[in-house]
Amino acid sequence: MAERLARTLGTTDAVVVGLSAMIGAGVFVAFAPAVQAAGSWLFLALALAALVAYCNATSSARLAALHPESGGTYVYGRRRLSPFWGYLAGWGFTVGKTASCAAMALTFGAYVAPALAQPLAIGAVVGVTALNLLGVQRSAGVARILVAFVLAVLAMVIAAGLLSGPAPPFSLADPTAYGMPDPQATPGWFGVPAPEPETGLHLVALSVTEGGSWSFLGVLQGAGLLFFAFAGYARIATLGEEVRDPARTIPRAIGIALAVTLVVYTLVALSALHALGPARLGLSAAPLADVARTAGVDWLVPVVSVGAAVAALGALLALVLGVSRTVLAMARNRDLPAFLDAIHPTRQVPHRAELAVGVTVIILLLLADLRGAIAFSSFGVLVYYAIANAAALTLTRDEGAPHRAIPVVGLGLCLLLAFTLPWMAVVTGLAVFGFGAALWFLRHRSPAGR
Template identity: 60%
Template sequence: MGKASTAGGVPDELQRRLGVPDAVVIGLGSMIGAGIFAALAPAARAAGSGLLLGLAAAAAVAYCNATSSARLAARYPASGGTYVYGRERLGAFWGYLAGWSFVVGKTASCAAMALTVGAYVWPGQAHAVAVAAVVALTAVNYAGVQKSAWLTRAIVAVVLAVLAAVVVAALTSQAADAARLDIGADASFGGVLQAGGLLFFAFAGYARIATLGEEVKDPARTIPRAIPIALGITLVVYAVVAVAALVVLGPGRLAHAAAPLSEAVRVAGGDWLVPVVRVGAAVAALGSLLALVLGVSRTTLAMARDRHLPHVLAAVHPRFKVPHRAELVVGAVVAVLAAVADVRGAIGFSSFGVLAYYAIANASAWTLTPEEGRPPRIIPVAGVAGCMVLAFALPLSSVLSGAAVLVAGAAAYSIRRALGARPAA
């Protein structure tokens, strides 16, 4: 890793403030977000009655990724996540490619989450609300990561309460029929894998714990504990919610629902819950947006430190101890995207980029020695294979756009090296 530079005479380091509970909450805020309110329908369209198999596939790959990421984060407790791991274990190019995949894909995801907030809060002014949400949450992040963790905790509590209400309403309804969980002929192998790739998008937030590695107290203990706890809680929540939606709607009706959970409570006879679910979806999207901006800004900080991005973005605020320039730039880019674009189509591209990011994480974990806390060999092997399979099972347009962006990033790196502007060691 390159040495920390200084900005205005202040050491360019972040402050370790987060313990296990805060780290788990940030992971939950990243995963239990807008995805659970929106991802079930496209996954049902892909897999039909095999939706739960797709969820299991996504969870299995996420477990491998989480295990590899946790071991690496404990070894390298610095901001940047797989950007740092790939650089240290595989070489500068692979670290750069991981960082590129993460920053570009997650910036698009930030805009998608902001637009989700706008669509639920004020559909007629979705873009304006989206921009306002980005500005507000950028200000929260700027004021310090502890305040971000506190807000994330409140958001997670609200979203879990709403999801619990949906599950109770659905499972106690006369419309519920357990026979709708049966796997039929509409569940093809390819469809299950595509559903797994789409649902993986909603699981990917556990990396936010790793990207905050420089702000976690006792990272060798905290990170390996926080990541699997957050992932396990999320899997249980997703599985219960998916079952509740399926037993009420069935795979066919679920596949064509614009707002799956709102439709589920309506069919279950809980019309009074519909506006509550809408509010819950907006709050969940805010939680996802908050955590996404945190992660993207920290990876931007790490890449700027190594001069893969403008070095001016490596500054850390002397009072708030956050990468304030990186946060402001990320917030500005996301606000522009949210104001002028409809990025819902970028979700598949984002999934492709995130899966590429984790493939590099698993390859990095393979190189760890037993003394360095290497996971069982099967974990990184299955992780790399699972990431590749789910990535190329995504819709063709997502695969093509994602591959094109990765190639463009690799080309930019090669050109920069050829011109002699080599990154710092």
Template identity: 70%
Template sequence: MSVAWSKVATGGRGVVGEGLARRLGTADAVVVGLSAMIGAGVFAAFAPAAAAAGPWLLAALALAAVVAYCNATSSARLAALYPESGGTYVYGRRRLGPLWGYLAGWGFTVGKTASCAAMALTFGAYVAPALARPLAISAVVAVTVLNLYGVHRSAMMARVTVAFVLAVLALVVVVGLLGGPEPLAASSTPAPAGQATADLAEISAADATRPLLVSDTQVSGALVPSPQVSGPEVSGALVSDTTLVPGAMVSGAQEGRADLWGVLQGAGLLFFAFAGYARIATLGEEVRDPARTIPRAIGIALGITLVVYAAVAVAGLHALGSTGLAASGAPLADVVTASGFGWLRPVVGAGAAVAALGALLALLLGVSRTTLAMARERDLPAVFAAVDPVRQVPRRAELAVGGAVIVLLLVADLRGAIGFSSFGVLLYYAIANAAALTLSRDEGAPPRAVPVLGLALCLVLAATLPPASVFAGIAVFAVGLAVWALRRSRR
């Protein structure tokens, strides 16, 4: 169903509440989802997941795929019924009440804004580590300007990035499976057990779409990829040739075993690699024939991602084994090195940089559309509900999100916000599954077991995240509730 929004003029500069243009077909929507899912995380996320799950990495991947399938099915049915910008914010509000919708939107907006900054820094660090921060800011400005020219141009850019990243991953898989494993001088080593204390979830904060951001004063419990950054600029950037993973998890992988908790935590880390299909739903108001297009696009994007990740995992285990994969700071680069093709490492690095740029593009699109939806309902200032009358994009929301990301890049210690993002995404999808449970058969309800299983697994995986991430998430949601209460009292 489509939604007719009231049009209120705003001095000729835009319109508050006007609908966006439906310009995306199925292929465009699939590409946007793939650019978010097959991001920089595939170049790093398998290492902490292998550290947690050990030889049961494929089981953790399968469990993550089950959770993703349940969430995708619930989101697709809801998106077909409510083809509006905003994703789970809209579904929670319509099906569960304003507060639940607000909590979903708050968690998504705050967490993914931090993820945007992480993606930008990842891009900068791979291109020129010494200039990581200026390049990150330039990337945010460039992608924001591109988005202001219309979602169709953004989708065209996503096609280019996805094609290149898939080509690089195919190369890694072929080399990893066909090349003979050779002794590998690891580019990184595990930290002493006493030093590695914990927040493994930080690696998955941006939908597992980038290597970890760390501080120069505290890098414990993190996986830090390979590009070189040194000196005072290391804060908030990528650190070279060092991997710090929880000692107990590494020892579990080395002993060839992993308990159920490790598999659950590995699944929790890998789940975020699949979470980008939400970007398709948040663009629901810009998709042609949404009742048909959105479910198809989500299913196709999820299926392609699962096949790609399974192939990458098998190649990584073949080339490095679960122990080597767990100890690697740049897993896919180490796969080509261990297989006797070390000269391909720069190609893998280029793939990671392009993947980070593609993920940044998809994230900025998703956050700005959720901001637009929240502004329409006055959960955020109404000024962000303006739609450009010519380009038909949420211009003010785009500019606000881009500005917020740049501010984070300039001033913030992102560790806490990034750790929260892992927790927040699971709760975001838990609300989506809860909303799907309220659908009737006439409204296209999925089989009841799907949202029930999705809701339960989202809560279980959130509970298995390291305590620091859980506490950070609870704190950020508490702030959101305080903002909600304040705005309600003023009304």
């Protein structure tokens, strides 16, 4: 019988882990590319992302309470659908979130010292992996400190933005006069290119300052980009084997973490739009720093940079925790090498899985430019949650099934958002899933192995 992890996390610990993943570095940069996609319909995109997150969280919470094991949707897919669908969910989560780990590490490095972003990112991965190897309670304790600091920084930015005067008129001729970056010199964040000085700048400005035109695709793309920032509640479910009283704790923790995140994101969006206006927000590479600068609170600008670095570190911590637990679950079923199926006898952590994840992230940092990892990760995670919703549809009333409309809406919206992401992310995602499926069928060629 496989070794089991110790149940040491309470409700507060689980909420903090979820918050550290959701209120991560994305909140400091995600609104700019979302505005570029959705224009003046940003709040509709935010509401759609929140609706998808609610459906996914409800389905995941009910499944996690019934199957409180490490692995999240990998386990639910195997138990409720078939081993193949569970494997596909685990494959997408592991590959996508490993890329996200690298992106968060690079974000940390870029905020601390841009010229040393790569070595700092590698150091962050080494530090987070070492911390996780000391035990999940230590990781949860550090996450509390990081989340508290980031929430304090966000509260100051929200107050500064809402208490400032309305955004001044935006000039197409010289955005730098309003504290904005030069669009010719500032690259896009997370694979979203900065607008061209003569074409994209006008398109963004006109679409959001003159009311814009309804763009269903733009709203969907904006929701898909914002969904990435909500997806951290999966960390709670993937830690199901380490939570006390999981049937009660997991649904409660997911609900609390999601509600807090939605309130924070809504207030941040209101503050940024009030202080900057939609056109300037759409062009900003560091929106919350620009909010502080525009509000005249210059001392807050470096604090925001520190907050973004800390948030990236917290997100990286939660990501490595979640990915390593999914790797452990897949190794238990031999969907990944059996060598990774090991729990440290004293620290009660999947030490080999955590080391493997850390080494893989470092290799990615050395070999690849991962600024486009967010869109790819969003595709993988949306497919992951589509499988979670499909698994929730198999629950009976006695098993705590949610209202049928919740997983149906969640499944449909996950697939819709996944396939309306930027085309490169869709093509890359389909290729990665196709490769993973091919590996599965090569390993399970006989009818008995399928």
